[in-house]
Amino acid sequence: MPLTFAQADALFRQDKLNELVGDPEGRRFLKLRSLNRTEYLERLFQSAGIVRPDVGSRELFDAAFNAGINTAAIESCAREIYREQRECRRANEAELVNQLYRVQEFNWGGLHQNSLEKTIVDNYVKKITNYEALCRCVENELLTSMRGYVVCSWYNHWTSIIIEDIFKDHASVLPAVGLVKKIDFFVKNTPFDLKVTYLPEGYLKEKRQAANVRPELTLLKRAARSYSLPISAGLADAALLQDLWAKVSDHPSQECKQLIAELMNFRNALVEDIKSDPSELICWLYENQGERRFDASNRLFLLLVDQRDYFSSWKLKRAKPLLETSIRNYLDHFDEASDRTVEFDWEGTTYMAVSDAIVITQP
Secondary structure, three states: OOOOOHHHHHHHHHHOOOHHOOOOOHHHHHHOOOOOHHHHHHHHHHHHHOOOOOOOEEEEHHHHHHHHOOOOHHHHHHHHHHHHHHHHHHHHHHHHHHHOOOOOOOOOOOOOOHHHHHHHHHHHHOOOOOOOHHHHHHHHHHHHHHHHHHHHHHHHHHHHHHHHHHHOOOEEEEEEEOOOOOOOEEEEEEEEEEEEEOHHHHHHHHHHHHHHOOOOHHHHHHHHHHHHOOOOOOOOEEEEEEEHHHHHHHHOOOOHHHHHHHHHHHHHHHHHHHHHOHHHHHHHHHHOOOHHHOOOOOOEEEEEEEEOOOOHHHHHHHHHHHHHHHHHHHOOOOOOOOOOOOEEEEEEEEEEEEEEEEEEEEO
């Protein structure tokens, strides 16, 4: 029996995307879902020459599935919508990349997504009782933090769109134009949620521990004390690591130069291992995702690594020619038959997903 809409929808909500991918009707469901906005579905009915059913917006997806619109018509409609949207962005893309290069610092200012309001309420609204003190804090602290938060959000938003367009411009990629959760695009029928990341400090720490070498921060603190370098109080570990790395790197002693070389060599060797086989990192990324954002969707990880300065890897998100070369090469050689299945554990439950990683380095 062919897969029904209710069955396909249940599998999607249970993160069983690969059961859907393995079924022709399941693949049609997923591609139709990538058009799941009222105006797109209405356009699909029109292009397919089918009168729009007299149903509400919420029932239109179900109706489109049961109308029997074939996969080729769905793909054609999605590509046409994407081409129109892409032309609008393409006209401004060169200047957008130019503007992104004006960002010189990537600092959230202590404010983070999903906690912005809480941070303001906890640290300013509920903590300060004097009006003039509140105004001073807003002027001297909060506005600076807000600027950093907005700039980082702006940078992430537009670089993400540029990167997604590189994928979606490729002939083997079908865009998901409806901004559907869990799917950014299909690569030769395989749905993927794109995740851009950098070498995770937590993963690096675990690999150093497994290799029986001390944590980077411990070694840098020891070097700082040995050479009377200041250790900034109050910094989070990630910020302190970068701070001490810079101070130790700038010290002229042979011991400091040797320590930095050893730390770099370990990182570079780890990156080469990931290039050869990213499966261990992929499992780590699934198992260490935030609880509020957990899902087991198919993910394509784009790992950006600036080996000249690991702490500046965020800058590679705007390095469009470098990104294009690596992404197009990956897509040109994408083998649909390759086994990209990963198995990972989350709070006592084992999940399976299809995943891969593209490692882009600036040596």
